[in-house]
Amino acid sequence: xxxxxxxxxxxxxxxxxxxxxxxxxxxxxxxxxxxxxxxxxxxxxxxxxxxxxxxxxxxxxxxxxxxxxxxxxxxxxxxxxxxxxxxxxxxxxxxxxxxxxxxxxxxxxxxx
Amino acid sequence: xxxxxxxxxxxxxxxxxxxxxxxxxxxxxxxxxxxxxxxxxxxxxxxxxxxxxxxxxxxxxxxxxxxxxxxxxxxxxxxxxxxxxxxxxxxxxxxxxxxxxxxxxxxxxxxxxxxxx
Numbered sequence: 473x474x475x476x477x478x479x480x481x482x483x484x485x486x487x488x489x490x491x492x493x494x495x496x497x498x499x500x501x502x503x504x505x506x507x508x509x510x511x512x513x514x515x516x517x518x519x520x521x522x523x524x525x526x527x528x529x530x531x532x533x534x535x536x537x538x539x540x541x542x543x544x545x546x547x548x549x550x551x552x553x554x555x556x557x558x559x560x561x562x563x564x565x566x567x568x569x570x571x572x573x574x575x576x577x578x579x580x581x582x583x584x
Numbered sequence: 585x586x587x588x589x590x591x592x593x594x595x596x597x598x599x600x601x602x603x604x605x606x607x608x609x610x611x612x613x614x615x616x617x618x619x620x621x622x623x624x625x626x627x628x629x630x631x632x633x634x635x636x637x638x639x640x641x642x643x644x645x646x647x648x649x650x651x652x653x654x655x656x657x658x659x660x661x662x663x664x665x666x667x668x669x670x671x672x673x674x675x676x677x678x679x680x681x682x683x684x685x686x687x688x689x690x691x692x693x694x695x696x697x698x699x700x701x
Contacts, residue, residue: 476627505688512593514674514691515628530688562627571616571635571678573689575627 475499476576478563484582491550493579495563502568504546506530506538509560509578521546522568553583586611588677590692597665597699605660605695607675616678617658618689619649623671631673634658645669665699672696 479494497504503522507515507530517530519538527538535557539547546565550557560580564573587610597603609615616635620628632643639651649660658675673695679688 481625512693514588514693515676515689516691517688520688564628571633572618572630574630575620577627578625580625 476563476565476574478561478576478579480579481577482580482582484584485550485553486584487554489550489553489583491553491581491583493548493550493561493563493581495546495548495565495576496544497546497563497565497574498544499565499567499574500543501565501574502543503566504540505564505566505573506536506546506548507562507564508532509562515562518548553581555583557581558583586677586679586690588675588690588692590673590675590695592695593693594696594698597697599667599699599701600664603662603665603669603697603699605673605675605697607658607660607692608656609658609675609677610656611677611679615658617649617651618676618678619643619647619658619660620674620676621645621671622674622694628674631660667699667701670697670699 476497505520506518509515521527521540537549560578562578563576566573589608618633619631622628632641634641634651642648675692676689
């Protein structure tokens with residue numbers, strides 16, 4: 473089974489802090505994704521990566537950056553956290569040539 | 585513009601009754617369609633997908649979905665609902681315009697399914 477893990481289930485941060493969210497997948501997938509989930513809005517793509525050191529902006533990249541130094545790990549960085557970044561963050565991975573994305577358990581971030 | 589719509593925020597069903605969670609889509613070209621389920625405080629779990637072939641797709645936990653090209657719909661169904669089916673359900677379509685962008689999915693806003701005993 474594909475396993476996607478995220479470093480924290482819950483995080484509480486202060487406005488202005490730099491926040492790192494980590495995601496690791498164990499199936500050697502090329503593609504990895506970061507989404508945020510908000511009630512009534514579904515999931516919105518922040519960034520994705522199709523290979524090591526490669527990244528592309530999604531629909532809502534403002535205020536976020538990403539890092540992919542190793543194939544199995546994809547990090548989401550909030551350079552200076554703001555209250556409007558309070559949300560559920562979901563990581564996903566997908567094998568090249570396959571259609572299904574596999575999701576991690578999510579990180580619920582609260583920015584005070 | 586490509587989009588997915590789930591017209592119902594919430595669906596309430598009695599246990600043992602059939603359930604339907606609705607989804608309509610708008611894409612250019614042939615759609616790749618998905619259903620995911622999210623249990624409380626959990627990530628999304630893949631249920632089923634339609635890529636091509638038979639319009640009736642069977643998935644996990646007894647769920648199935650019917651692809652209807654003329655109505656641009658992909659409704660999720662189950663013949664007999666269980667209390668444990670209570671969860672948040674998302675319909676998604678693969679972005680066919682930016683096909684090379686890693687297989688981006690466009691999600692609906694989600695439908696909360698509540699199954700009462």
